[in-house]
Amino acid sequence: xxxxxxxxxxxxxxxxxxxxxxxxxxxxxxxxxxxxxxxxxxxxxxxxxxxxxxxxxxxxxxxxxxxxxxxxxxxxxxxxxxxxxxxxxxxxxxxxxxxxxxxxxxxxxxxxxxxxxxxxxxxxxxxxxxxxxxxxxxxxxxxxxxxxxxxxxxxxxxxxxxxxxxxxxxxxxxxxxxxxxxxxxxxxxxxxxxxxxxxxxxxxxxxxxxxxxxxxxxxxxxxxxxxxxxxxxxxxxxxxxxxxxxxxxxxxxxxxxxxxxxxxxxxxxxxxxxxxx
Amino acid sequence: xxxxxxxxxxxxxxxxxxxxxxxxxxxxxxxxxxxxxxxxxxxxxxxxxxxxxxxxxxxxxxxxxxxxxxxxxxxxxxxxxxxxxxxxxxxxxxxxxxxxxxxxxxxxxxxxxxxxxxxxxxxxxxxxxxxxxxxxxxxxxxxxxxxxxxxxxxxxxxxxxxxxxxxxxxxxxxxxxxxxxxxxxxxxxxxxxxxxxxxxxxxxxxxxxxxxxxxxxxxxxxxxxxxxxxxxxxxxxxxxxxxxxxxxxxxxxxxxxxxxxxxxxxxxxxxxxxxxxxxxxxxxxx
Numbered sequence: 001x002x003x004x005x006x007x008x009x010x011x012x013x014x015x016x017x018x019x020x021x022x023x024x025x026x027x028x029x030x031x032x033x034x035x036x037x038x039x040x041x042x043x044x045x046x047x048x049x050x051x052x053x054x055x056x057x058x059x060x061x062x063x064x065x066x067x068x069x070x071x072x073x074x075x076x077x078x079x080x081x082x083x084x085x086x087x088x089x090x091x092x093x094x095x096x097x098x099x100x101x102x103x104x105x106x107x108x109x110x111x112x113x114x115x116x117x118x119x120x121x122x123x124x125x126x127x128x129x130x131x132x133x134x135x136x137x138x139x140x141x142x143x144x145x146x147x148x149x150x151x152x153x154x155x156x157x158x159x160x161x162x163x164x165x166x167x168x169x170x171x172x173x174x175x176x177x178x179x180x181x182x183x184x185x186x187x188x189x190x191x192x193x194x195x196x197x198x199x200x201x202x203x204x205x206x207x208x209x210x211x212x213x214x215x216x217x218x219x220x221x222x223x224x225x226x227x228x229x230x231x232x233x234x235x236x237x238x239x240x241x242x243x244x245x246x247x248x249x250x251x252x253x254x255x256x257x258x259x260x261x262x263x264x265x266x267x268x269x270x271x272x273x274x275x276x277x
Numbered sequence: 278x279x280x281x282x283x284x285x286x287x288x289x290x291x292x293x294x295x296x297x298x299x300x301x302x303x304x305x306x307x308x309x310x311x312x313x314x315x316x317x318x319x320x321x322x323x324x325x326x327x328x329x330x331x332x333x334x335x336x337x338x339x340x341x342x343x344x345x346x347x348x349x350x351x352x353x354x355x356x357x358x359x360x361x362x363x364x365x366x367x368x369x370x371x372x373x374x375x376x377x378x379x380x381x382x383x384x385x386x387x388x389x390x391x392x393x394x395x396x397x398x399x400x401x402x403x404x405x406x407x408x409x410x411x412x413x414x415x416x417x418x419x420x421x422x423x424x425x426x427x428x429x430x431x432x433x434x435x436x437x438x439x440x441x442x443x444x445x446x447x448x449x450x451x452x453x454x455x456x457x458x459x460x461x462x463x464x465x466x467x468x469x470x471x472x473x474x475x476x477x478x479x480x481x482x483x484x485x486x487x488x489x490x491x492x493x494x495x496x497x498x499x500x501x502x503x504x505x506x507x508x509x510x511x512x513x514x515x516x517x518x519x520x521x522x523x524x525x526x527x528x529x530x531x532x533x534x535x536x537x538x539x540x541x542x543x544x545x546x547x548x549x550x551x552x553x554x555x556x557x558x559x560x561x562x563x
Binding site for chain 1: 388389390417418419420421422423424426427428430431445446447448449451452453472485486489490491492493494497498499500501502503504506
């Protein structure tokens, strides 16, 4: 894995909001995640790209705490997340550090809970002593939902509105890191553009860091500062998004970039190159 | 190439469009599918028109072997013997880059990209003249997508199959199709040769879609999103369906549905917009 040796990226954990070091995870004989390391500065945006089975989603799940790593460390704001949670307060504090937005809000939102109630539930769990009404209005406003949406059930909303609700719920606990796992993949382009612009606004207003898991390279280029390219569980290339996309070094990164449909696109040649790699 | 709201009308029920008030025939290979009875419709689905769905995991029975899935339809309709069907299945599996060993496997034992290729092979079992593909590569990553698209192109050449490809990926549509129809709220907003539609859009909706696509070539940063949402299709639409979200809309747009008119000098390129000519100018100015 390419290392950024001069900057000594893992020396000063406090400088980065998220530090991931030497993650490994195997499922049976499959090495799903193989020595993956990266860092995310406050307010930064890091893309993880790679094909299905490259380990990007497993990496994200380890960062969030939905999956356990065999080896390696995850630090958020300088605190380790590797050890098991001790007690309710500790687990809740850890959940507040990293939040996740999934691909399909219909599956990640409770179909019987209205928008306002879903937000209230999260707020009550994490901040039992605060005034929630004000914060709920603030959150809805932040994600561009009107008060009319507050009473709606997920199925009464459009796909884009539902994803706004999922983002609002993730933002409710004021996380340091937001993990977006293919969060705009299911939306059609005009709605996707609205959500991507919304995410850019939120990043400007807060110092939240994004970990963007996607296989859409156009999206990565649009919303991330840095990118890592994963293949077979390992990082094959890492660097600033603009640099990696302008001058890819690894043949797999080149293949990925060439695979994006565009005028003069030759899928046949890509298919041949893919099998050769 | 449209919002989910209008896709089902044409595509999901693609082999049988049950729209009340549809008076005109829908001809597939000369047969009016709206007039066919159940048996003949079934024969049409077996041998004339076949469909590839977006999610192979949802479309293929996980409890049956891939071989059974491939041969089931042709065997059931009695168009061929089991033995001939299996031979044909092996031939098609090889055409899509798999081999006979896949026949004995269950869907859960192969990857999503491989299973999508199985679905393509299954669609070709009855030698269809028309292949309907509804977002067949949306669930796949870009390299697998390129492979599946290359395969569809090759099969089109080899078997002479027509391809109707439904997608919301504009660049993909531009790359693989000869003609493009852009739909909005159940209506065709624009149609024409793929390169003309994408290079010189004549409908503001097409232009907006193109502007809101995150692309490798465009500058980074904010996208030109279209505000608002598609209209509620349960309500009666007067005027242009896109008027409420359109920057060019004037009073006539709310009052009168625009007819589909060809572009000057390009009879093949049609758009249903009162202000197509203004759009052409602003695009050039910008």
